[in-house]
Amino acid sequence: MEIYIHLPFCKSKCAYCDFNSLSGQEEGTVFSYLSALNREIRLAGDAYGKAEISTVYIGGGTPSLLDSGRIKSILKVLGEHFRIRDDAEISIECNPESITSEKLADYKEAGINRMSIGVQSLDDANLKSIGRLHDRNIAISKIKLARQYFDNASCDIIVGLPYDTNDTVKEEIETLAPLVNHMSVYALTLEEGTPLALRAEEGKILLPSDDETEDYLELAEEILEKHGLIKYEVSNFASDGMECRHNLGYWTDEEYLGLGAGAHSYIKTSDGKNPIPTPIRFAHPRDIHAYIAGVNCANAFDMIPRAEMRVLDEKDVFNEAVMLGLRTSKGVKSGILNGHIPEELKGFFKEADGYTSLTRAGMAVMNSLLVRILKL
Ligand SMILES: C[S@@+](CC[C@H](N)C(=O)[O-])C[C@H]1O[C@@H](n2cnc3c(N)ncnc32)[C@H](O)[C@@H]1O
Numbered sequence: 001m002e003i004y005i006h007l008p009f010c011k012s013k014c015a016y017c018d019f020n021s022l023s024g025q026e027e028g029t030v031f032s033y034l035s036a037l038n039r040e041i042r043l044a045g046d047a048y049g050k051a052e053i054s055t056v057y058i059g060g061g062t063p064s065l066l067d068s069g070r071i072k073s074i075l076k077v078l079g080e081h082f083r084i085r086d087d088a089e090i091s092i093e094c095n096p097e098s099i100t101s102e103k104l105a106d107y108k109e110a111g112i113n114r115m116s117i118g119v120q121s122l123d124d125a126n127l128k129s130i131g132r133l134h135d136r137n138i139a140i141s142k143i144k145l146a147r148q149y150f151d152n153a154s155c156d157i158i159v160g161l162p163y164d165t166n167d168t169v170k171e172e173i174e175t176l177a178p179l180v181n182h183m184s185v186y187a188l189t190l191e192e193g194t195p196l197a198l199r200a201e202e203g204k205i206l207l208p209s210d211d212e213t214e215d216y217l218e219l220a221e222e223i224l225e226k227h228g229l230i231k232y233e234v235s236n237f238a239s240d241g242m243e244c245r246h247n248l249g250y251w252t253d254e255e256y257l258g259l260g261a262g263a264h265s266y267i268k269t270s271d272g273k274n275p276i277p278t279p280i281r282f283a284h285p286r287d288i289h290a291y292i293a294g295v296n297c298a299n300a301f302d303m304i305p306r307a308e309m310r311v312l313d314e315k316d317v318f319n320e321a322v323m324l325g326l327r328t329s330k331g332v333k334s335g336i337l338n339g340h341i342p343e344e345l346k347g348f349f350k351e352a353d354g355y356t357s358l359t360r361a362g363m364a365v366m367n368s369l370l371v372r373i374l375k376l
């Protein structure tokens with residue numbers, strides 16, 4: 001089983017971001033949230049603590065904004081209530097401006113062994129326009145600092161930002177590739193209601209076209225492969241053996257428990273005490289105050305309010321295995337797709353080691369292939 005822990009606090013909100021995170025929260029709220037999280041870990045441990053934990057991902061928000069003593073204490077409580085494997089991958093999301101040597105040393109002491117650093121761009125005009133709190137130099141120097149403590153470091157990049165050109169994308173990927181052994185490259189999603197979407201609607205900012213953004217993604221892929229960072233999922237690249245085990249779990253049917261506001265869980269087996277229909281997906285309330293109140297009123301993990309809950313039927317299980325598995329370069333177990341790929345589409349698929357995956361051309365038209373394969 002995997003564990004995701006959500007820390008929904010940021011120093012300020014970036015112009016493109018629709019993630020469940022808030023800025024400007026008072027210390028009292030942060031304290032109440034962390035206390036509720038603590039309580040939730042205990043309740044979840046009572047329900048699922050016997051499960052072996054293979055990965056932990058502390059995401060946000062901006063986990064690195066918090067005092068590192070608080071991160072240490074979250075991991076300590078987690079270790080007291082779950083059986084975390086000795087070789088577990090334990091990741092934390094960090095924003096460049098809040099990384100310090102002291103925090104890195106504390107993370108290491110707490111057992112964290114993987115850094116995911118949000119860089120987004122190395123172009124200062126882009127960084128300013130999307131409201132990032134770091135510039136190019138800070139991003140580069142903090143990645144180098146993190147590498148002094150951790151072998152395993154990733155950075156996130158968004159392409160399709162206002163000032164992107166072929167030259168800026170080429171330059172930033174070439175600069176970052178030698179500094180990390182994993183990179184996530186996302187195309188900008190203009191999330192409704194975000195300041196960036198509003199500026200774009202009002203014509204106050206001009207964004208690259210979809211075709212240009214597609215070109216930037218291809219360019220990034222080409223450069224990363226030259227540096228030995230090979231695409232293993234639609235948006236993810238890694239050097240050999242450095243794939244993110246936690247995220248791979250999401251795409252390959254691993255069970256996970258999401259702890260914290262808005263966190264999603266996927267459970268395949270009942271906890272034994274409270275038999276529940278499985279497999280099941282559920283999510284906590286996104287609102288941090290609703291989450292805090294819900295956890296504080298609950299005496300057992302399954303009494304914590306759920307904002308969403310869905311028991312998967314046979315059709316859902318098939319659709320999810322195909323949809324998620326085909327995002328990865330490994331693909332899905334061949335047996336699953338037997339008899340489901342129409343003859344005229346077979347050229348978009350390849351077989352290796354008992355797995356069916358998409359060819360490069362197939363990846364480019366994945367959504368239209370899925371429409372033909374998924375069960376309605
Ligand atoms: C949970 S978020 C935040 C991580 C961290 N707080 C940061 O800002 O660096 C993880 C990643 O999602 C990506 N992301 C967030 N919003 C996005 C959007 N609207 N379009 C594309 N990528 C986005 C960013 O690359 C970001 O680093």
Ligand code: SF4
Nearest residue numbers: 010013014017060061
């Ligand atoms: S991108 Fe990261 S730092 Fe920016 S608002 Fe979203 S979660 Fe916070």
